[in-house]
Structures are given as C-alpha cells and as structure tokens.
Amino acid sequence: MIWNSASDFFAMGGYGTYVWGAYVVTAACMAIEPIAVAWRHRRARRDLAAAEDRR
C-alpha cells in the first residue's frame, strides 16, 4: 500500500480529475455494455418463444 490515507488515494497526487475521469467512464462503459447485451439476449428469447407459440 503506497497511500497514507483515503484522501491521498483519491487525490492521485493532484491528478485525481484525470485519473478518476478515465476510470469512471471506463467502468461505466464496461458496466452498461453487459447489461445492454443481456437485455438484447432476453428480448431475442422472448420474441422467439412468442413467434413459436403463434404457430
């Protein structure tokens, strides 16, 4: 552990805005994509089941 305190960690040696700005946006992208893709898969299953039932 190289940080003395939590505020030290969040300050990132004065580069907090840049470092956290990069990490937060990356984390958001990599959280939203799996959710969106799971929704797409679920919708595809539902639509196929509905089309099957109509036969």
Next chain:
Amino acid sequence: MTTANHRWRLYRFASPATFYPLAGKLVPWFAAVAAILAAWGLWLGMLRAPTDATQGDSYRIIFIHVPAAWMSMLLYVVMAFWAAIGWAFNARLASVVARAIAPTGAMFTFVALWTGALWGKPTWGTWWVWDARLTSELILLFLYGGYLALVSAIDDPRRGDRAGALLAIVGSVNVPIIYFSVVWWNTLHQGASVSVTTAPKMAAVMLQAMLLMTLAFWSYAFAVIFVRARAIALERDNRAAWAGAAAGRTAAQPEATT
C-alpha cells in the same frame, strides 16, 4: 409449456445449434475470470505500484488505456477474420460472431481515446492532437461505426454480412498503421512501452498490473461477445420462424443451420 420444453425448442432454433449452448456455458466463467483479474490488476496498479518519477500518478491511466487500445486493434483483426470466413465459406456463425465483436471493439476504441485524452492533458498539455497514432485510432472508431451502420442498414442478413465483411477487410489495413504509427512518423504519442524483443521500459509491478488488466479485458470481451452472438443467432432464427409462419407452414421445421 414447461420450461425444459421451452428451452429445448429455443435450442433447436438457435442457428448454430452447438455454439449456442456451449457459449452460454462459457459466459459465466469468462465473466468471473474478468472480474478476478481486474480486481487483482487494479489492486496492484492503484494500491501497490509506486508513483512514476516523471509523470506522477497520472501514469496510472496506463492500466486501462493500453489494454483498451490493444483490445481495440485485436478485436478489429478478429472481427475482419470472422467476417472474411463468413463470406468466403458462407459460414453463418462466423458472420454472426463478426457482428457480435463490432460493438465491443468500438467501446474499447472509445475507451482508448477517452483515457488517452485524459492522460494527454496533464502530460502533453492538450486533450487531442492530430498526430498519426491518435488520428489512426480515431479512424478505427469510424471503421467500427461504419461497419455497424452498414450491416444494420441492409435488411437481408447475409447481404449485410457480405457488405460488412468487405468494409472490415479493407479497413484492416488501418490496424498496422495504428500499431507502427509511432515508429513510422514522428508522433507526440510515445513509442511502445512493451515489446517482444526488448526489455519492458517500466517497473515489474506496473507491467504485471497492465498485463492483468489486459487479460481481464480480453476475458470480458469473450463474455460480452458470446452473449451478443447468442442474441444475434436467435434474432436471425426468429426472422426465419416469422417467415415460416407467414408462408403458412404448420410444422415447425428447423431451418438448415451452419
């Protein structure tokens, strides 16, 4: 209708009948590996790696910037490869996989550009510069976007696959341009930090964190792409089912699968 029966019928209609359940089984494992490696990599990179002597703590963006940039190029090559296979051998599953890769590749390209801008500002004093590395990476984002727009604009899936394959193959010349841009041109962007032939120009713990994050992103990409490929396979068979119903066929005849 029982759940088991329901599921069985879905599998029967899932276009590549073996890929669908196999990919479904692999997804949780890739997701778990991605989470574990990312936690390990971030722990090393954010809590253990020392502050850089020249760049201070701004360099910590490297742990997501470089893996995202590598994935953006790797996924493009893999997408173009499967698109070409799908076209050359009329393999539907290969084309589905190519389509499934594109959004994830585009996402990593965006992440590489975004984190690069946030690293460039404190390091170079500018968010953006039209040097060869940055410009060719931006072109990569446009290629992914162009591929996605093209394949979604064509109603016939197989025609869309072929048009997309042509774009993906032609666009793949951009990948070596991105990779070697820092060698071929005098760029503001630094040269490669890691290469196969020379010793890495960074501390071991930094390199370990970066490689762990790369493997985490790679595993994440597998998980997300497999789920998307399964969804696309189902969507395509859904269309076939609709066509069958519209044609007044009563028996549920499975379409020929690739």
